Amino acid sequence: MPKFSVETPQNVAVSIKIPPEMSPMDQLELMERYTATHRAYEGKSREEREIACLRILYPALFRSIEPDDLFAGRLDFLPIGFGCVTSVGGVGHYCVFNKLTAFKDLLPSDEHERVDALYDYWLEHDLKTKYCRQALKDDVVGMFIDVEYPLIVTARLSGMMLNYHMLMDLGISGIRERIHEQQEKLGDNDFYRASLASLELFSSCCDHLADKVRSDMEGATPKRREELLRMESALLRIRNDRPETFVEALQLFWLYALLAGVINYGRMDDVLGPFLARDLRTGHLTESEAFSLLQSLWTMIENRRTTVNGRIIVGGRGRLDPESADIFTRIAMDVAHSCRYVEPQFTLRFDRETPDDIIDAALDAIGSGATYPTLYNDDVHIPAVMRAMRVDEKTAEQYVPFGCGEFVIQGQSVGTPNICINLLKILQIALNDGIDPMDGIDKSDGVSLLPAEEIDSFDVLFSQYKRLLDHYFDLSIESQLLSYDVMNQEVSFLFTSILMDDCVERGKAVLDGGIRYLGGTVETYGNINVSDSLAAIKKVVFEDQRVTLSALRDAVNRDFDGDMLLRRHLWEAPKYGNDNDEADTMANEVFEFVANGIRDRGINAGMTYFLIVISNNQLNTEWGRRTAASYDGRRKGQFMNPANNPQGGANTSGPTAMLNSLTRFDAGLHGGSLQNIKFTPDFFNGHRDLVKKMFRVYFDRGGCQLMVTIVNRGELEKAVKNPDTYRDLLVRVSGFSAVFVNLETDIQEELMSRVLYG
Amino acid sequence: MDNPKFFVTSIERGAYHDGPGLRTVVFFQGCPLHCAWCCNPETQPFRPVLLHEGKRCVACGNCVPHCPQQALSLREGRLHVDRAQCISCGRCVPVCPGGAYSLSSEIMSSEEILAVVMKDADYYRATGGGLTLSGGEPLCQRGVEVLLFQAKQANLTTCVETTAALSYKVLESVLPYVDYFYIDLKHSDRDILLRETGADLDLVTSNIGKLMDKGANVTLRTAVIPWYNDDLSTLRSIFHLALALGVTTYVLLPFHQLGRAKYAKLGRPYTLEHLKTLTPEDVSEAASLGRQMGLDVRIGG
């Protein structure tokens, strides 16, 4: 059995969670009841077990309604429970062991034994642990997020964005009817029965929340009473019927998303816009009430603290009623402008037809320092998604980015990123006879490799790297498929399955053959460090012949100790992000090899798609800490390049050069790629028209996505503290430009307080 | 001379301060003037100069034996460059592990320059941008008219930032290929101008006048420098001069010290440290004055 610690944190949690409302003793009792139920259903079908367990959790885990909430639904998570992602709770029937251990401290010591008993039970039953036992491989395949490994894997069902149209059109009772129809047609089964029971559970949660609402009415101000009355009537309607008003639709969507355990929401303008537009038209709602309701949604999402999720997507092609949707979009834009939360990750899809005022509002929000919306270009993405995922145009129009940037087709595909691969570590292993220079452990997994002394050309080096990558790609597809098998054996993700095409039609859960498009994604890290490393080796070793490959390997393994001159030559070799043909071509070559390698394996395994994503989160930093120095001049332990951006701001040739480099990759080969670009307020806000036209050119040239940061005073302070991450921050005035972090301290201060209008 | 070569100190892409739209600014080595507030002092000499960045020097002494002129020495743990001996051969540049050295310019042909410039052609088309020549004094470069001609052939809009302190013949030779002249009017007093910058006011104004007569598109610019020309009476007389020359487009550039570090790298003293950096607000009164007088004044970055 592979060695691993069940206590490894399962994700990089950036935001601090709100502690549960229940007392520790109540939490313990609930977890015990959950565990007892799980045990009692041993030998029963997974569906029966799942619904029985869900009944223990809900409605018990609902928190009180906060005084500012305009619709109901706040949930707590305990170290033991049920879920589909690692950011809230865990996956399937889960136990988060490190949290359970920490939970012990909240209890008197004579109760610790009870926790230990739970711990022991779940060691054998936690879904992820079961997966790890089968999937991990000593020294080669590690668990999320054990950064000693080149490949880390997990079982989770991330990024599910449900078919909320179906929910709105049919309501709970309509879905129930549809299930009945299918039961008649295809015959009854556990999935249908459990689905119906899930819908019943939904209704009882509505009732439970309605009771809470009623009890809050006592002593409420007249205004609050009115809000609570509205909330109550919404809950009582949606417990069974289709929503009629915006508030009802919002309540229905939110409660369902909570019970399904999904943390990305998708095209809310498309789903909720028509309700909103009608209410505004009929005078049922005022604009300012609509604003407050959306603000309340933003707050609810923020309070879930899912770190890099909470996607709300507006705009773009393929919406049923674009005009109404745009009404939602405009208000959402105002909310994003004023809220400044880390979540929701507010995302604008646009194309050449998008109304100008929406683009302007988006740029205004960004310019004010809100960092959102993130911009996605439909003109590029729709044809790209058609190719990448092998779907038709109508389907591709429903692409939605989730989490750190992976795409799924809303309501139709599974695309969970259960694999993360450190491309840079693998390059180092390829150059060191299979040994990871970070810890001296052999991670070649039996792939035979030439020692650097025998590599006599760049091509031999590159093909050796590719061979090792190929092996790791094989491990990737195996681990992804295994994650689906293990999850499917254990659970049906009932609430999710009900709202994913074509589960109800087929009478099968998502991973049991129900989902229309079975996809998956691999998060890649260090892609640019790799291509810059290869470009540097090519130049310094094979062209300039400054050093032999083996001497280079040794110097880099020493973290350049005593060889800073070599480091400088590596650092000065062509770098991606500067519109430099050599560096960009290398980046693209690496990209295509990795993208195709993963994609082909998915197709061969019978998946609709299996794609790489170049995502944006904290893992590049975490993994970088445990990654040796690299051949692009990066020091040992330094973060790896973030998203699809150059290392440490190696792009110092200005925005147009950066944007040109970004357009080099074929978007039809990946399942999402993020790029950040920084602007001073002087440029972005002072010359908005130019910026807008510049973006237009970028998007016309094939730019797929952009995330814009405006460098305000706070950013500049960060730049002073971490110059390495801000080398791409240029200061420009007439006839002069300089890299901000290279300026003298007092001049930096001067700029912070004045010239940049921070 | 269809592919002339130049000493290029830097190329700045995606610039937005030096002419309309997004532009690529090419900086050249060499300037006939010597303004104390110059933010690109490395461009003043007509030959490349050596820059040594103290912050990056670890005083390892590696470079010392590589200098054919014995211009380098380590003294009390600090590296010393004997500027009088240095011939800018560049041999010390690649041997420094810290990357402390650089030469101020490299030789580029007009073809090479335009290859870089053309990479942003799409952006110029979308924004009305193009190529800007700056420096130094770009018009002191031999063959600059060829570069400008080629730029026009390539459908670029062209802008030249010049001191106009040179023979009109030069201006005349580039006139057909320049869409925008940005000319510095640094002072209205003949003696002060000569003393502080080395420029001949009569030459500058007569050149501007001739360009205006030929219908050139001229924008005048004044770097507003605290001890030198920032009082309203001086600015008023500068504005008068502009109006007399028939120019109405005006840019005021508030004084900054961003180029200060470069003086240290050149081993030259920076004499304006005591002066206050100006903000756009600081020159807004001057701008309104110009506007009252009938000029179209913009405050530049």
Ligand code: SF4
């Ligand atoms: S080689 Fe570089 S770091 Fe060493 S003394 Fe010379 S300038 Fe300084």
Ligand code: SF4
């Ligand atoms: S540029 Fe040449 S002459 Fe000048 S210091 Fe360096 S090596 Fe010596």
